[in-house]
Amino acid sequence: MFQNPEISLEHLPSLDHVDWQPLHDRYVAEQVVARTGTLAFLVVLMCVVEFAPPVEIPLTLLRWGVLGLFGAALLTWPLVAVPRQGYIVRDKDIVFRAGVLWRSVTAIPYNRIQHVETSSTPLNRHFGTATLKLFTAGGAGGDMKIDGLPADTAEQLRVMILEKAGASIEQS
Amino acid sequence: MSKADALGWQRASPLAVVFFIGRIVQAIVKNAVQSLAPLAAFLVAYRGDVKSMITIIATVATVALIVSAVLRYWFFRFRIEDEQIRIREGVVRKKQLDIKFDRIQGVNTEQNFIFRIFNLFTVRFDTAGSAGEEGYLPAVRQSLAEDLQSRLRLRTPVVEAEDEAQAVEDASPEKTLLRLGLGDMVRIGLADRRALLVFAFLGPVFEQMGEQTQRAIADYAETAAGQLAAFGYWAGVMVVVGFVLFILILLAGFSIIAAVLRYHDFQLSFADNRLRAVGGLLTRHENTMRTGKVQVFRARQGLVMRMFGRFKLSASQAASGKTPTNKTFTVPVADLAFTERLHRLIFDEEGRRLSVRPDDARFLRMSPMWFRSRVLQWTLPPAMVIVLLTLATGDLAPLRMLLFVPLTVLLTYQAWSRFGYLYDEDGLVRRSGLFGWRVDAFLFRKVQRITIKQSPFQRRRGVATLRMYLASGSVRLPYIDARTATELRDYILFKVESSQRAWH
Structure with missing residues (x-):
């Protein structure tokens, strides 16, 4: 028997009072290490300019000053940004939030998911993290990308979401 | 074994050679024009009799073109089975393509003027999700084209027609909804x-x-x-x-x-939940789209169309996997009454209550903060540059350029006053525009994902940007009340998650 009871707006599940799941504890450390690599590359580049200059460039102090500030921001940013990221796995959808200044909250219902992907780089594996990517129809690239999940959580999520998405496909 | 299957592997009509010549020329124009440059360089450098050289090259090229088209025709075979169409083609690199009937979203036919004389059609299959592999049958008889179309019609899932009254309506003969005349051609052209x-x-x-x-x-x-x-x-x-x-x-x-x-003799008709458009002077184009597949219905007009009181309508279906271009069904010109009619037809009872009239008084506006931040972002910085320039050079001439400020402020205000949205239990309509209108309509249950974004400024003012992604693109509501945004998001998620109907 088909039923269609009325639902009042106040009783809709809301995202206002839920606990956001944090990312992996070591994700901040991983980000700092990855960014140190980027910074090291920039420092080497700067040294080349400094000690074997193709042409004479003035303002040495200013350049190193800017690089220093940029490097400090680069390395401390994960400390600010990562705690602001989080996700919620609900019965019918998954929600991900990110952003320090510009904050965004994205929600994907399981019955719209086309496929799920997990991936990890060698650095990820060293820190025990993994990336979960969810794809919906019509989107180019990953529609939701959650970096820094604990590797086993990512795998569990992948299996669970696939199961839920598959169940909805069989229904329709 | 069905009658069609008994035919086994068949060749297209020999006139398919014309089609293959066209395809080869197209491929050359698209991909190989640059590689003709060396040839041109050779001709310029050539010291002998250029005229006879060109004649020789042209003859050789023509013969090669015809031979390769004939070869492609010869090796092109197809076979229609109960569940699928199989196509084998390729002269050197062999290719076999199996197209399952239940993967086909639509059958489009095309008729160029040579095919028209012999009443032959080129059939193209819309297969969503296929990796850019395009299925076609060149130069087939009308009976076969119609047979293929009716097979697909039979396969239309019955999910769409939920009650019997609807099913009876579906079986009704094809209704012509719209016919375009010469006046419309003038409007489209202008x-x-x-x-x-x-x-x-x-x-x-x-x-x-x-x-x-x-x-x-x-x-x-x-x-x-x-x-x-x-x-x-x-x-x-x-x-x-x-x-x-x-x-x-x-x-x-x-x-x-x-x-x-x-668009000559453009006709739009509707039967079995399918829209069908036919039109064209030399090549007749036929497009079909199942209304259930439509993701976003759009009506838009520029300044010229506004003067005529007309809209260009389009209905887009899900973009397929690798090719980001989405399939759209277009009605090049229609008045407001027909726009509303087509919208109701496509979204059926779910879209019946919503109005796509852009001048509807019920449209809600975006927050005035949208206007304010637009002006701050796009008008203030250039104005400041001009003032600084004046101060730095002492030359008063650049100050004249400040005249753009009232102009852009006025235009931004105009855009803001035209921006709006309207929703009911099933769907949402967004309007925008500067001189003309643009109206986008969709059903909540077809949404794929939703994002709410807030800048620091937006957070202070209690507004947010809500973006709803559909399989054919996204619809954005910038600077709406943050409370409304989260409520709408939660409601749309509920609609999507509780929907049992196919979204495509």
């Missing part, structure tokens, strides 16, 4: 923005004409100017105005001809 692009091409063309022609034109202009001098200033103005008018009329003429070529 509203065509591509006409302006011709201007962009004219420049290089004049450059290519060579010095001699240019000198001739300059000479002519000089003598003409000399004669005009006798008639005075106003005659000169008249000549310039006349010339500009002449060019404009020429461009309008071209785009009206283009409209006739594409």
Whole structure:
């Protein structure tokens, strides 16, 4: 028997009072290490300019000053940004939030998911993290990308979401 | 084994050679024009008899073209089975394509003027999600094309027709909804923005004409100017105005001809939950789309269309995997009453209560913060640059450029006042525009994902940007009340998650 009871707006599940799941504890450390690599590359580049200059460039102090500030921001940013990221796995959808200044909250219902992907780089594996990517129809690239999940959580999520998405496909 | 299957592997009509010639030429034009450059260079450098050389090359090229088209025709075979169509093609690199009937979203047919004489069709299959592999059957008889279309109609899932009354309606014969006449061709032609692009091409063309022609034109202009001098200033103005008018009329003429070529005798019909559009002068294009597959319905008009009181309508279906271009079904020109009718037809009872009239008084506006931040972002920085420039140089001339400030503020206000959204239990309509209107409508249950974004400024003011992603693109509501945004998001998620119906 088909039923269609009325639902009042106040009783809709809301995202206002839920606990956001944090990312992996070591994700901040991983980000700092990855960014140190980027910074090291920039420092080497700067040294080349400094000690074997193709042409004479003035303002040495200013350049190193800017690089220093940029490097400090680069390395401390994960400390600010990562705690602001989080996700919620609900019965019918998954929600991900990110952003320090510009904050965004994205929600994907399981019955719209086309496929799920997990991936990890060698650095990820060293820190025990993994990336979960969810794809919906019509989107180019990953529609939701959650970096820094604990590797086993990512795998569990992948299996669970696939199961839920598959169940909805069989229904329709 | 069905009757069609009993035929086994078949070849297309020999006239398919015409189709393959067209395809090869298209491929050369698309991909290999650059590789013709060495040939051109060779001809320029060639010291012998250029004329006979060109004749030889042209003959060889033509023969090669015909031979390869014949070969492709010879190796192209297809077989229609109960569940699928199989196509084998390829002269050197063999290719087999199996297209399952239940993967086919639509069958489009095309008829160029040669095929028209022999009543043959080229059939193309819309297969969503296929990796850019395009299935087609060239030069098949009308009976086969119609057979394929009716097979697909039978396979239309019954999910869409939920009650019996609907099913009875579905079985009704095809209804013609719209027919376009010559007046409409004029409207399409005049509203065509591509006409302006011709201007962009004219420049290089004049450059290519060579010095001699240019000198001739300059000479002519000089003598003409000399004669005009006798008639005075106003005659000169008249000549310039006349010339500009002449060019404009020429461009309008071209785009009206283009409209006739594409849309001559355009007919839109509806049967079995399917929209069908046929039109075109030399090549007849036929497009079909199942209304259940429509993701976003859009009506838009520019300044010209607004003067005619008409809209261009389009319905887009899910973009397929690798090709980001989404399939759209277009009605080039329609009045407001028909726009509303088509919207109701496509979204059925779910879209019946929502109005797509852009002047509907129930539309909600975006927060005035949208207007404010737009002005701050796009008008203030350039204005400050101008003021700084004035201060730095002491030259007052740049200050005149500040006149753009009231203009952009006015335009931004106009855009803000036209921005709006309207929703009910099943769907949402968004309107926008500057001179004309653009209206986007969709059903909540077809949404794929939702994002709410807030900048620091937006957070302070309690507004947010809600973006709803559909399988054919996204619809954004910037600067709406943050409470409304989260409530709408939660409601849309509920609609999607509780929907049992197919979204595509």
